Amino acid sequence: MRGVRKVALGMAFSFFILSLGLVYWQVVQADTLLANPANRRLILMENRVTRGGIFDRNGEIIAQTQVVDGKKVRVYPKGEMFEPALGYSSVKLGASGLEGSLANWLLGIKKATPTQAVQQLFALPREGDDVVLTLDSRLQSIAYNALKGKKGAAVAIDPKTGEVLALVSQPSFDPANLDQNWEQMISDDEKRSLQDKLRPLEHRYFSLFPPGSTMKVVTSAALFRSGLNTTDLYQCQGSTVINGQVIPEQNDKAHGWVNYNMALADSCNTYFATFGVQAGDKTFLSVAKGFGFGEKIPFELNVPRSSIVNGDMNPTSLNTNLLAASTFGQGEVLVSPFHMALITAGIANHGVIMTPHIIERVLDPSQNTLFEQKPEPWLTALSKEESDKITSAMVTAVTEGTAAPGALPNVSVAGKTGSAEPGGNVLTHAWYIAFAPSEDPQIAVAVIVENAGTGGGNAAPIVRQIIQEALNQKAGDKK
Template sequence: MRGVRQVALGMAFSFFVLSLGLVYWQVVQADTLLQNPANRRLILMESRVTRGGIFDRNGEIIAQTQTVEGKKVRTYPKGEMFEPVLGYSSVKLGSAGLEGSLADWLLGIKNATPTQAVQQLFALPRQGNDVVLTLDSRLQNIAYNALKGKKGAAVAIDPRTGEVLAMVSQPSFNPTNLDQRWSELISQEEKRSLAEKQRPLEHRYFSLFPPGSTMKVVTSAALFRSGVNTTDLYQCQGSTIINGQVIPEQNDKAHGWVNYNMALAESCNTYFATFGVQAGDKTFLSVVKGFGFGQKIPFELNVPRSSITKESMNPTTLNTNLLAASTFGQGEVLVSPFHMALMTAGIANHGVIMTPHIVERVLNSSQDVLFEQKPEPWLTALSKEEADKITSAMVTAVTDGTAAPGALPNVQVAGKTGSAEPGGDVLTHAWYISFAPADDPQIAVAVIVENGGTGGGNAAPIARQIMQEALNQKVGDKK
C-alpha cells in the first residue's frame, strides 16, 4: 500500500507541475508567445484578420493590405526605401522587422478593444490597427539615395524626444512579391565572395563596428572628470608611445600645439590617448557605462549591445594598452550606428539620452488613439556643463577642423569625423556624427560608410544632406 501511495503522490505531483507549466505558458507568457515573430499563428491569423497599415509621421503609406482578385496582398508603396527596418509579412516566410515586432498591434491582439476581443474569441473576420511611425519619408528618401551604391547606415534622431526620424541600411531589398523572389535573393548572396556580399537583409544600423575617432566625444567626459584643464596646450608630434605601444596619428600628421577644442577638431589621437590613460580606466569605464555601453537599449527592435572589450560587456578594469586604444575608438571597442546616433543626441540634449522609439501612435479602425508614445529619459550621460564643452569642440571641428564637410550655410553645426580601422588590408570605415543647430538641436545624425575611407570625405556629405532637409522642413519640431 505504501508503494502505491508513493506512486499516486508522485503522479499527482507531476500533474501539478505540468499544470503550473501550462498555466505559465498559456496565461503568464501568452502575450510573449503570441508576439514572437517566429509564432506562425500570427501569420495564419491573417486569413481572417486584415493587417493594419503602417504610416510615416506625415501619414504617408509605408505598408498596407489590399484585396487583389479576392486575395489579401501586403503591399509596400515605397519599395526598398524603408527596408530592412520595415521588414515583411508572409505566410511562407513568416515576418521580420517592424512587421514582425508590431504584429500584435497590426493584428488587433495587443490591448484589444471589446469588439476585437469578441471577434478574436469567435474567430470572426476583423480589421487590425494602424501604426504611425516617427520616421519621416522625406528624410528616409534623402538618406536612402545618399547611401545608394554604398554599404552603410544612417540614423537620424530628434534629441529632444528620442523619436527616430530616419533609419537606413544599404544595400537594401524590395519586399514586394518577396515570396517569389526569395530563393533568387538568397542564391545571389551565396554566389558572391565574402568581400562582395551585399547582405541586403542585414540591419546595418544595428551592426557593430569600431567607432574610430567618433569615440573621442565619449572619452572627453573622462578627461573632464579627471581634472584635465581643457585650455592647457599639448604638443602633438605625429605619434607617441604609451606603455611600449605606438599611438599614431592618421597619416602620421603632427598637429603641433593643441588644447582640448583643437585636439577634438583636428582629431588628435595622441592627445586623447595620453590624457585618457592619465584619467584612468575606472573613470573611462564609468563614463562609457553612463553612455549605455554594455546595456540593453530599450527600443521596439532588438539592438545588440555596444562593448569596450571582447571578454566582458561590463569590464571593471582595462590594461593600459587597451585603455589607450579605446580612447580613440580602436582596440576592442564596438558600437552600432544606432547607439552612436543616440549618444550624439545625448550630447545635443545637454547630456540626457532620451529613450529611442519608432512608434508614434496606434489607431484602431475608427481612428481612435489606442496608444501614444510619451518622451522619456533613458540615461543621463553628462552634466550640462560637460555636454556644452563637447558641443563647443564639435562646433570647432566643423568651423576649423576635420568635420568641415558637414557644415551648413547659416546654421551652426556640431560634428565629429571618424576613420575606424576594421582590421586587415581594407579601407577604414568612414563615420560622421553631428547635430544642428548647435545652440538649439533639432536633429542628431550618425552615418557610417563601410570601408569608405575618411569620415569627412564620405560620411559627412550624407549627414549634411539629412540635416539640411530636416531643418528646411522643420521635421520633428514641437514648437
C-alpha cells in the same frame, strides 16, 4: 489494490501538472507567445484578420493590406526604402522587423477593443490596429538615396524626445513578392566573395563597428573629469609612444600646438591617448558606462550592446595599451551606428540621452488612440557644462577642422569625423556624427559608410543632406 491506487494517484498528479502547464502557456504566457515573431499562428490568423497599416509620422503609407483578386496582399509603397527595419510578414518565411515585433498591435491582439475581443473569441473576421511611426519619409528618402550603392547605415534622432526620424541600412531588399524572390536573393549573395557580400537582411544600424575618432566625444568627458585644463597647450608631433606602443596620427600628420578644442577639431589621436591614459582606466570606463556602453538599449527592436572590451560588458580595468587605443575608438571598442546617434543626441541635449522610440502612436480600426509614446530620459551621460564644452569643440571641428565637409550655410553645425580601422588590408570605415543647430538642436545624425576611407570625405556629405532636409522641412513637425 495498493498498486492500482498508486497508479491512479500517479495519473491524477500527472494530469494536475499537465493542467498547470496548459494554464501557464495558454493563459499566463498567451500574450508572450502571440507576440513572438516566430509564432506562425500570428501569420495564419491573417486569413481572417486584416493586418493594420504602418504609417510614417506624416501619415504616408509604409505598409498596408489590400485585397487583390479576392486575396489579401501586403503592399509596401516605398519599396526597399524602409527595409530591413520594416521587415516582412509571410506564411512561408514568418515575420521579421517591425512587421514581426508589432504583430500584436497590427493584428488587434494587444489591448483589443471589446469588438475585437468578441471577434477574436469567435474567430470572426476583423481588422487590426494601425501603427504610426516616428520615421519621416522625407529624411528616410534622403538617407536611403545618399547611401544607395554603398554599404552603410544612417540614423537620425530628435535629441529632445528620442524619436527616431530616419533608420536606413544599405544594401536592403524589396519586400514585395519576397516569397518568390527569397531563394534567388540568398543564392545571389552566397555566390559573392566574403568582402563583396551585400547582406541585405542585415540591420547595419545595429551592427557593431569600431567607432574610430567619433569615440573622442566620449573620451572628452574622461579628460574633463580628470581635472584637465582644456585651454592648456599640447604639442602634437605626428605620433607618440605610450608604454612601448606607437600611437600615430592619420597620415602621421603633426598638428603642432593644440588645446582641447583644436585637438578634437583636428582629430588628434596623441592628445586623447596621452590625456586619456592620465585620466585613468577607471574614469574612462565610468564615462563609457554612463554613455550606455555595456548597457541594453531600450528600443522596440533588439539593439546589440556596445562594448569597450570583447566578451566583457562590464570591465573593471584596462591595461595601459588597450586604454590608449580605446580613447580614439580603436583597440577592442565596438559600437553600433544607432548607439552613436544616441550618444550624439545626448551631447546635443545637454548630456541627457532620451529613450529612443520608433512607435509614435497606435490607432484602433475607428482611429481612436490606443497608445501614445511619451518622451522619457534614459541616461544622464554628461553635465550641461561638459556637454557645452564638447559642443563647442564639435562646432570648431566644422568651422576649422576635419568635420568641415558637414558645414551648412547660416547654420551652426556641431560635428565629428571618424576613420575606423576594421582590421585587415581594407579601407577604413567612414564615420560622421553631427547635430544642428548647435544652439538649439533639432536633429542628431550618425552615418557610417563601410570601407569608404575618411569620414569627412564620404560620410559627412550624407549627414549634411539629412540635416539640411530636416531644417528646411522641419521634419519633426506634421505637414
